[in-house]
Amino acid sequence: MATAATTAARPAGRRAEAFSLGPFLLVPASLLVVAFLAAPLVVLFRYSFNRYSPREFMIDAFTLENYARFFTDAYFIGVLATTVQVAAVCTLVSLLFAYPLAYLMARTESRWKSALVIAVVFPLMVGNVVRAAGWMAVLGNEGIVNHLMLSLGIVSQPVRLMYTPFAVYVGIIAVVLPYMILTLQSVIEGIGRDVEEAAANLGAGPMTTFRRVLLPLSLPGVIAGGTLVFILCMNAYATPVLLGGPQFKMMAPALYDQFTRTTNWPFGAALAFILMTSTLVLTIVGTTVLSRRMHHRKLEAAPR
Amino acid sequence: MSELILDRLRKEYGSFVAVDDVSLRVEEGELVALLGPSGCGKTTTLRMIAGFIEPTAGRITIGGRDVTWDPPYRRDTGMVFQSYALFPHMTVAQNVAFGLEMRKVPRAEAETRVRRALDLVRLGHLAARLPRQLSGGQQQRVALARALVVNPGVFLLDEPLSNLDAKLRLEVRVEIRELQKRLGLTTVFVTHDQEEALTLADRLVVMDHGVVQQVGTPEELYESPANLFVAGFIGRSNVLRGRLAERGRFISKGGLALAVPADGMAPGEAALALRPERIGVAPGASDGGVVGRVALVTYLGAATEYRVTLDGGETITASVPTPRPGDPLKLVSAGDAVTLTWPAESCRLLAPGPGATPDEGGL
Numbered sequence: 031m032a033t034a035a036t037t038a039a040r041p042a043g044r045r046a047e048a049f050s051l052g053p054f055l056l057v058p059a060s061l062l063v064v065a066f067l068a069a070p071l072v073v074l075f076r077y078s079f080n081r082y083s084p085r086e087f088m089i090d091a092f093t094l095e096n097y098a099r100f101f102t103d104a105y106f107i108g109v110l111a112t113t114v115q116v117a118a119v120c121t122l123v124s125l126l127f128a129y130p131l132a133y134l135m136a137r138t139e140s141r142w143k144s145a146l147v148i149a150v151v152f153p154l155m156v157g158n159v160v161r162a163a164g165w166m167a168v169l170g171n172e173g174i175v176n177h178l179m180l181s182l183g184i185v186s187q188p189v190r191l192m193y194t195p196f197a198v199y200v201g202i203i204a205v206v207l208p209y210m211i212l213t214l215q216s217v218i219e220g221i222g223r224d225v226e227e228a229a230a231n232l233g234a235g236p237m238t239t240f241r242r243v244l245l246p247l248s249l250p251g252v253i254a255g256g257t258l259v260f261i262l263c264m265n266a267y268a269t270p271v272l273l274g275g276p277q278f279k280m281m282a283p284a285l286y287d288q289f290t291r292t293t294n295w296p297f298g299a300a301l302a303f304i305l306m307t308s309t310l311v312l313t314i315v316g317t318t319v320l321s322r323r324m325h326h327r328k329l330e331a332a333p334r
Numbered sequence: 335m336s337e338l339i340l341d342r343l344r345k346e347y348g349s350f351v352a353v354d355d356v357s358l359r360v361e362e363g364e365l366v367a368l369l370g371p372s373g374c375g376k377t378t379t380l381r382m383i384a385g386f387i388e389p390t391a392g393r394i395t396i397g398g399r400d401v402t403w404d405p406p407y408r409r410d411t412g413m414v415f416q417s418y419a420l421f422p423h424m425t426v427a428q429n430v431a432f433g434l435e436m437r438k439v440p441r442a443e444a445e446t447r448v449r450r451a452l453d454l455v456r457l458g459h460l461a462a463r464l465p466r467q468l469s470g471g472q473q474q475r476v477a478l479a480r481a482l483v484v485n486p487g488v489f490l491l492d493e494p495l496s497n498l499d500a501k502l503r504l505e506v507r508v509e510i511r512e513l514q515k516r517l518g519l520t521t522v523f524v525t526h527d528q529e530e531a532l533t534l535a536d537r538l539v540v541m542d543h544g545v546v547q548q549v550g551t552p553e554e555l556y557e558s559p560a561n562l563f564v565a566g567f568i569g570r571s572n573v574l575r576g577r578l579a580e581r582g583r584f585i586s587k588g589g590l591a592l593a594v595p596a597d598g599m600a601p602g603e604a605a606l607a608l609r610p611e612r613i614g615v616a617p618g619a620s621d622g623g624v625v626g627r628v629a630l631v632t633y634l635g636a637a638t639e640y641r642v643t644l645d646g647g648e649t650i651t652a653s654v655p656t657p658r659p660g661d662p663l664k665l666v667s668a669g670d671a672v673t674l675t676w677p678a679e680s681c682r683l684l685a686p687g688p689g690a691t692p693d694e695g696g697l
Contacts (some may be wrong), residue, residue, distance in 0.1 A: 232405045
């Protein structure tokens with residue numbers, strides 16, 4: 031009896047210890063987040079209601095004119111539209127590119143698997159700016175692609191590839207692809223190969239197995255990877271600036287311009303919050319639509 | 335249902351031979367168990383039949399059709415996986431309906447068949463559940479229903495009971511056998527559990543190192559094992575090594591001269607296999623038997639085992655019905671002399687070779 035009582039008491043005591051220590055472990059990270067993220071955001075949010083004056087820089091006020099200016103100016107609406115479009119296309123394309131590779135990496139039993147993972151992670155070690163510079167060398171008028179096309183006689187004059195939307199798309203997709211691959215890979219690894227075999231055994235060909243079994247089961251990975259990549263794309267800065275040129279404007283470079291070039295902090299702050307809110311709203315809408323689909327299928331199944 | 339034929343089926347991984355020229359004919363409606371220790375090639379063989387592994391050589395025929403190079407989804411097999419492999423995002427009914435859907439069975443008919451299959455495994459009331467809401471035994475039965483509903487030509491079971499607890503295992507075992515008999519399913523069953531194989535199968539295929547050691551009914555394997563491996567793997571055997579001096583007379587390494595059946599083997603080096611339960615034990619040393627000293631008495635409830643050391647140093651284990659109170663055998667304990675007797679025809683002479691039991695002589 032006595033031993034039973036002590037063994038029963040011990041786990042409870044241990045749990046109590048963990049509980050008392052837990053909150054303290056969160057303190058450093060919480061302080062960091064409050065100091066370097068929450069506080070500046072609050073300040074910035076307040077700025078977005080101030081009034082801009084070229085002479086006095088910023089006048090304390092409480093006005094919505096910065097937001098009103100954004101939504102009445104076709105130029106800025108266009109910048110936001112471009113940003114959303116780039117983010118959506120890049121997310122979709124990287125999903126299509128990443129899935130087969132992620133599947134291969136999740137399923138391979140080759141001893142080269144870790145080499146494959148390193149190859150995918152490696153680009154993350156190269157900064158965006160360095161990478162954009164590399165793309166310049168590839169896509170420029172004197173770059174490798176044009177050189178190749180000229181010498182092969184496919185074109186007679188260099189084709190403009192740099193400072194085009196195409197260059198931005200390529201550049202951003204290359205940046206976000208590893209994130210998508212790694213997210214999908216970990217989710218696909220969690221799906222047993224045996225369920226795919228079961229589907230095949232029951233008569234499902236590879237495409238049907240993908241559509242009916244693999245894709246629905248990997249949807250959480252698609253949602254997670256899509257969210258991560260979409261947010262990264264929405265906030266892309268270096269790639270659109272360096273590969274898109276001055277004509278191609280996305281939100282992050284636009285708001286940076288407001289802060290540095292025109293020193294219009296209130297409008298810049300408003301742009302920042304519009305970017306943040308639209309990213310947030312689109313992400314939430316996207317994930318709910320997808321996960322409701324997942325959920326729907328289950329509900330549909332229930333009455334049968 | 336159809337007949338399944340494996341013709342010199344072979345699988346090599348580099349220089350490692352996983353399955354070494356396995357030939358087997360499974361008749362219509364027959365249940366054949368592939369039995370052997372882990373790594374013996376039984377699962378590889380089953381997966382080649384299902385089409386998940388391409389053979390290096392050989393042929394697989396189902397119902398007269400050569401399917402050796404067909405992808406799994408064009409073979410007429412229904413497989414129950416060791417892990418059940420249910421689709422976690424589909425309900426029980428959707429899981430079972432999947433194979434019918436792939437075969438483009440009309441919806442109304444499919445619904446009837448799904449209901450019938452679920453009733454067959456007594457899960458009709460759980461059709462709308464998701465697999466994770468079911469117990470292990472219930473998931474197992476869903477897997478059975480899912481494989482059976484399509485009327486597969488060959489029914490394949492990969493250690494289907496290994497994830498169940500002991501009591502459930504017995505229940506499901508009986509259930510599988512009943513279903514298989516009732517539906518007349520041509521079945522291949524993989525297991526490493528000899529008891530499971532003996533009770534379930536019409537015929538057993540004992541494998542080791544990718545090679546078929548023996549094929550036969552449970553009784554054939556038990557009564558006439560083809561070699562030391564089978565003698566030790568199916569049930570247990572005492573193994574005495576020595577030589578056959580002449581037909582009918584075996585002399586063990588320890589110097590024991592024994593009468594053995596006079597058939598078969600020519601004189602020379604040999605091993606003798608003897609089932610523990612064929613040996614009688616009498617207290618005290620007497621003529622007309624083999625005398626030894628008890629090394630260990632193990633009480634097993636219905637039976638009691640006596641591990642006896644012979645004068646020549648060899649040990650023999652005898653298993654007898656537990657003596658009742660008053661029986662002089664009841665008083666025998668370690669160190670006492672006993673006399674062992676057995677009919678000569680219980681001895682099985684086998685070619686000398688590596689056996690399955692590392693503890694030679696004493697099981």
